[in-house]
Amino acid sequence: MEIDLYYYIFWALNYFFLFYGLCLTALYFFAILLSNRSVTRNKRKARFLQVNDIVSASDIPSITLIAPAFNESRTIVENVKSLLALQYPFYELIIVNDGSTDNTLKLLVDKYDLEPFDSTFITQPIPTSTVNKIYRSRKLQYKQLTVIDKNNGGKSDANNAGINFAATELVLCTDADCIIEQDALLKMVRPYLEEFDQEIVACGAAIGIINDSVVKNGVVEKLRLPDRLIPMIQVVEYIRAFLLGRMAWSEINGVMLVSGAFGLYARNRVIEVNGFNIHTVGEDLELGIRLRKHMEEIKVPYKMVYLPETLCWTEAPDTINVLIKQRDRWARGLWETMGLHKDLFFNRKYRDMGLFYYPYWMFFELGAPIVEFIGLLSLIIFTFLGLINWSIAILLFTSVYLLGCIFSTISIFIYVKNFKHYNTGKDVVELLLAAYLEPFVYHPILILGQIQGYYKKIFGVKSGWGNMDRKGFQTLPKEKADRS
Amino acid sequence: MEEEILKLLIQLLLITLIIIYGAIAYTMLYRKWRTSRLKIIESTFAKICSLFLYPNPNLEPNLIEIQRELKSVGIVPSKPRNVQYLIDLMIRTQRSILGVNYIKLKTLFTQIPPYGASASKLNSKKWYIKARGIREIYEMDQSQYTRDLIKLRNSDNIYVRREAQIGIVIFLGWKSLRFLPYLKRQMTLWQQIKIVEKLYDLYPVPDLNHLRRAYNSDRPYANELIMRIIRKFHLTEDIAYIIQFIDNPKFETREAAIYCISSFLLDEDQIGEIKEKFYNISNTEQQLMLLKYFQRISMEIDLPFYKDLLYNGNDSIKLSTADILWSNGYKEEVQDYYYQQYTQKANSDFISV
Structure with a gap:
């Protein structure tokens, strides 16, 4: 028995x-077909809207890049320099110092000659932790830079503070330690310029791994495959995820997740849904789902899209411990988000989603x-x-x-x-x-x-973001960089 | 039996894997070979152009020789990708050269192959080839095909109709406004931007007759396009056209109207008209944009207007209004308002206790 x-x-x-x-297996095969179609179509479309055309255009949407920074004193000055050099005619940069306990803010103030300005009446459509001061540079060459100094509230809260303060149509949320391709904004704005019957609420692009590559003046000078196996496998994992997964979803307007490390959003829509959720560590997926739900509810045709090009580079965990911490956090974020939106499950009201x-x-x-x-x-x-x-x-x-x-x-x-x-x-x-x-x-x-x-x-074990130790990029020394 | 099936499956998977390896290897080798071929075409083309633009005084450029040379590097109808590359090179070169040399190049390009390649693309069933053909036609200034472009202005495919519309603007200038505001399909933001830019670059003197006739169009995209034209050409006498859309029910039209009006300095009457429309705008962010604009262009503070907003607006509007009043020296008004709020709250707390 x-x-x-x-x-x-x-x-x-x-x-x-x-x-x-x-x-x-069937889904993966289907994804291959869709993604191949999507990549080919994107390449064809790109021929008719080249970055050179966009850079000289005058009526294109303005973009604010928001980069939260928490204890980033080692890299913040260089990273801001690189972010300031992005090519886009109407572009603002907001660095949100999320209550750093090191000298991140002081470094920024000194290097970029920042001065605080009166922020008594700043409107905050999305509630955030207290904003202490807002700084702007006295120097004309950094006029597009704003630094918000606020109490610590986490990455989502910092992003929300940036979105509140931004005055542009589009906001790009990224991490202060990401390396962004110089023409990334010009490419990211394409779907917003080209769509006419559906509103683009969010746009993402592939993210690449940059461990052991050479970075010069905030630009990837020489892309190398990582030396260690763990990050090397992540290169394959990212290629597969972005090229097969996200591009396939994009082809059928099924994108729900625009990566938190690099995502362009329509600011008015993000404000309408009250910004990022500060109570989950899967804030990017949660925002994606909430935006889609909102658009379904107000019955406005919409799209969330992905670009196949790698426009943002990041450092991947290169030790087993850090990798486990990262995937533990991603799993918790997924669990929380799925739980928060369980009403979607086979709910016909939300159609395909x-x-x-x-x-x-x-x-x-x-x-x-x-x-x-x-x-x-x-x-x-x-x-x-x-x-x-x-x-x-x-x-x-x-x-x-x-x-x-x-x-x-x-x-x-x-x-x-x-x-x-x-x-x-x-x-x-x-x-x-x-x-x-x-x-x-x-x-x-x-x-x-x-x-x-x-x-x-x-089992209700409390855990936050976890400490993600990074090795840092291989940066050419200044003299060597200048020479090369 | 099951084992046999699985073994067969493994063999199939291994064969598939080997085929993909082959595809990867082929792609990489082909790319390498192709790059070297393209370099040869590029250097041959560069040599031909320089010979034609700066000829040797004793040696006239021989067109038959040039044609033979192009043929020898693969510019033949049976190799359309090579032909396409040559056309791209021609466009790139023509874009970067002005004056007498531009005319010379144009002459050269009519005399060397490919002949009529761009126009033949208009008959293609594939949208990207057709759109490419249109682009080549307007980039190479082949105005003899204007009629063909006009036919394609309402094409099902957005890229085909966009390129056709841009071509029409390039060839017809302000006269193209006879067609553009009455298209069957929506126009994207990029189409509008491109049309306005082409008008501005190629026809800098506005033809108000054609523009004003287009005012009759009730299509939202046409309204947005006209507003952008008024803004770009700074037509102050036509500001009223933009103002009428400030409180339009459609978000995008309102957004375009606010964006366009922001580049003008208005008189008091016009500001008054916008202030009346201000209350009809349903989106707070757009209202805030207008408040910032008022603050930027107004000589004097319209106290009743701002006080009304301070007492009756939503929280974001109140904060912005307070900011404007405070920074313009009306601190007492702001303090009065907040004091009143404080006392009201205290009273209500007292009553509830």
Whole structure:
């Protein structure tokens, strides 16, 4: 009787995993087709709206770039210099000092000759922590720079303070430690200029990994693949996520997440939904979903789009501990956001978002680590019970592994075909090897981080953003930079 | 049986993987080869242009020789990508050269291949080829195809109709306003920007007759386009046209009206008219934009208007109004208002206790 029960569970689980795997595989193949179409179409469209045309235009929407900074004294001066050099005719930069305890603010004040101005009557449509002072530069060359000094309230709160103060149509939220391509804003504004029957509420672009690359004057001077395996695999992961995932979603207007490290939003819409949610660590996904819900409710046709080009570079965690912390946080953010918007689940009122996109996120983004974890556990248990046919299991594992390799290889192929960042044979071989090692070396760590995050949510373990130690970019010394 | 199926599946997956490797390798090798080919075409083209623009006094440029040379580097109808690259080079060169040399180049380009390549693209079924053809026509100043462009102004594809509309503006100038305000489909912001810029660059003297006739259009995109033209050409006598849209029910039209009016200095009557419309605007952010504008252009503070906003506006409007009054020396009014708020709150607290 007992054996029968085990056998019954064994077969039920087997069929569940098979069905889940087949669905996921079908979705990935579908994503490949969509993303290929999307990338090709984007390239064709870009020919008719080149950055040179935009840079000389006069009526284009103005943009404010908002970069929260918390204890960034090591890099803040250089990063602000790089952000000030972005090409865009109507552009403001707001650095929000989110209650740093080091000398971030002092460095900014000294370097950019900032002076406080009267902020008694500043309007704050989105409530935030207390704003202490607002600074502007006395120097004409930094006239587009504003620094908001506020009490600590977290990244979302800092972004909200920046959005409150911005006076432009569009706001770009980023991190102060990101390196942004010089023409990024000119490219990001394209969808806003070209759309006519749907309002663009948010636009994102691919983010690349810059560990071990050379940065000169805030610009990526020489892009190199990371030396260590963990960040190298993340390069493949990011390529796959942005090129296959986000671009495919963008093609069917199914984007729900515009990355918090680099996202351009329509300011009026963000204010209407009361800005970023300060009570979740998955604030970017939460805002994306809330914006979409809002647009569905007011019945205005809208779009959230993604650009395939890598316009922002960031440093990826290069140790296992930091990676686990990051994925733990992402998992908690996902859990919180899915919980906050559970009313969307198969809700016809929200059309495709309620019927397809949200359930997808629920089953395949939130659910995947749980399914994988259960898979590992059942493998161990059924091994002990002697229920596993090893020859079939090994063949099945090989097939699934090869399928994973195919998806990664296709994303690398699409990337190599359309972009020139990693264009040497050596780079491609290294990327492929990293992709093939991923399931053994990297994936278990991800599962660990994600399950840790879910565990914290289920059992109410308090946890915040966590300390993300970074190695910092390889920056050329000034004299060397000037010479080269 | 199951094992056999799985083994077959693995073989299939391995073959797929090998095919993708092949595709990657081919892409990389082809790119390398293609770059070297393009370099050859570019240097040949550069040599031809310099020979034609700055000829050797003893040696007239031989067109047959030039044609032969182009053919030898792959400029033949059977290689459309090479032809396309040459056209792109021609456009780039023509854009960067002015004066007599511009005319010379234009002559050269009519005498060397490809012949009629851009016009033939207008018959393509693919939107990106058709749109490219239109772009090449207007970039290369081939005004003989204006009629074809007019036909395409209402095309289903946004890129085709956008390029056609830009072409019409380039070739017809202010006369194009006979068509543009009456198009069947919406116009994007970029279309409007491009049309205004082309008018400004190529036809800097406004033709008010054509413009004012377009005022009759009731299409929102046409209203926005005309407002942008009025702004760009600084037509102060036509400001009334913009003012009428300040409280338009459509957000984008209002946004364009506020943006355009902000570049003018208005007289008291016009400011008064906008202030009347101010109360009809449903969006606070747009109201705040107008308040900032009033503050910038007004010589004197309109105290009754601001006091009304201070006492009756929403919180954001009140704060902005307070800011304006405070920074213009009306501190007492602001203090009175906040004191009154404080006493009202104290009284209500007292009553509730």
